[in-house]
Amino acid sequence: MEMxxxxxxxxxxxxxxxxxxxxxxxxxxxxxxxxxxxxxxELDEVANGEELEKGLTELGRQPTVPAVFIGKKLVGGSKExxxxxxKGKLKPMLIEAKAIWV
Numbered sequence: 057m058e059m060x061x062x063x064x065x066x067x068x069x070x071x072x073x074x075x076x077x078x079x080x081x082x083x084x085x086x087x088x089x090x091x092x093x094x095x096x097x098e099l100d101e102v103a104n105g106e107e108l109e110k111g112l113t114e115l116g117r118q119p120t121v122p123a124v125f126i127g128k129k130l131v132g133g134s135k136e137x138x139x140x141x142x143k144g145k146l147k148p149m150l151i152e153a154k155a156i157w158v
Contacts, residue, residue, distance in 0.1 A: 059104075060111035064125035068155035069094035072112055072123040075101055079134045080122040086137065087124070090147055092155040127153030 064070045069087060073080035075098045087094050099105035099121060112120040115130060124131045126149050131137060140146040150156045 057111040057114040060108055060115060060123075063095075063097065063108075064130060065128035067095040068092070068127065068153040069150065070125040071096045072099060072108060072121055073097065074099050074121050077121055083122045083124060083134050083137050086141060086146075087150070087155075090150055090156050091158070092150050094155070126150065126155065 060072070064072075069092050071080070071084055071087070071094045073084060073096055084094065084096060097105075097108060099109050102108070109120050112123050115123075117123050117133065119133070122133050122137075124133065124137050131140070131149075137146065140149060147156070151158075
């Protein structure tokens, strides 16, 4: 869990994902559409992916992916990110985290 928190706080936007997950792809595409360049950890491709997934589970993520950190804070998964976008709150959050400038 500590490793996930540390990685989640190293960059303005961090996404824990799986390369085969279409929902993760959608969340990554949405965030990139604002001009952000998230750091992405594909749990099925990184060496310590199982350990990271266990840490996400310990943080209460079920399902574990996608898990999105913005501004060093765990925002949540697809439902939370999509909800923020619909409410017009995702872009300001990305600006505040210095993930985008405009």
